[in-house]
Amino acid sequence: xxxxxxxxxxxxxxxxxxxxxxxxxxxxxxxxxxxxxxxxxxxxxxxxxxxxxxxxxxxxxxxxxxxxxxxxxxxxxxxxxxxxxxxxxxxxxxxxxxxxxxxxxxxxxxxxxxxxxxxxxxxxxxxxxxxxxxxxxxxxxxxxxxxxxxxxxxxxxxxxxxxxxxxxxxxxxxxxxxxxxxxxxxxxxxxxxxxxxxxxxxxxxx
Numbered sequence: 468x469x470x471x472x473x474x475x476x477x478x479x480x481x482x483x484x485x486x487x488x489x490x491x492x493x494x495x496x497x498x499x500x501x502x503x504x505x506x507x508x509x510x511x512x513x514x515x516x517x518x519x520x521x522x523x524x525x526x527x528x529x530x531x532x533x534x535x536x537x538x539x540x541x542x543x544x545x546x547x548x549x550x551x552x553x554x555x556x557x558x559x560x561x562x563x564x565x566x567x568x569x570x571x572x573x574x575x576x577x578x579x580x581x582x583x584x585x586x587x588x589x590x591x592x593x594x595x596x597x598x599x600x601x602x603x604x605x606x607x608x609x610x611x612x613x614x615x616x617x618x619x620x621x622x623x624x625x626x627x628x629x630x631x632x633x634x635x636x637x638x639x640x641x642x643x644x645x646x647x648x649x650x651x652x653x654x655x656x657x658x659x660x661x662x663x664x665x666x667x668x669x670x671x672x673x
Contacts, residue, residue: 488515490505500522501549510528516539521539521546524548524577551581554586554589554598558594562592562594562599575590579591
């Protein structure tokens with residue numbers, strides 16, 4: 468029974484590896500995922516192992532998931548142009564993969580950085596490791612600045628809330644004192660009226 472289950476799992480895994488990934492279209496060993504508005508997060512997790520022609524151009528890809536293309540040993544042509552590649556630490560896998568390819572694949576054509584500004588227009592395959600690491604620092608600095616800005620906004624909001632609370636408490640205290648004074652004056656006036664009424668009754672009885 469266990470052997471049968473393992474065989475079923477292997478067969479299912481094989482079918483999945485041969486299936487055309489959504490939302491791409493497939494014709495023979497050609498997989499066309501171009502112009503599908505794919506992002507790095509919506510990329511298919513894998514492609515058929517026998518793929519020889521993979522088209523990923525004209526999408527919204529900024530990086531490729533690590534290991535995505537490593538099992539495609541039959542790959543002969545890849546198109547990656549027309550994507551907004553971000554050349555920070557996340558580009559290291561694509562850069563390394565491109566450098567391993569032969570010139571016959573020519574997959575590096577049009578694979579240019581869209582950011583950071585210092586590397587815009589540069590070909591990913593020709594980036595040096597130092598340039599990539601510097602762009603990583605650039606990204607971390609931006610993240611640190613964004614975090615600092617968020618912290619300052621949070622502190623400012625908390626300070627505004629504290630000031631509003633103090634103003635509210637002072638106003639509440641003033642209203643409480645006025646209400647207490649008004650109540651005392653009402654009682655005093657009531658006592659005076661009662662005394663006057665008593666005097667009038669006393670005089671009329673005489």
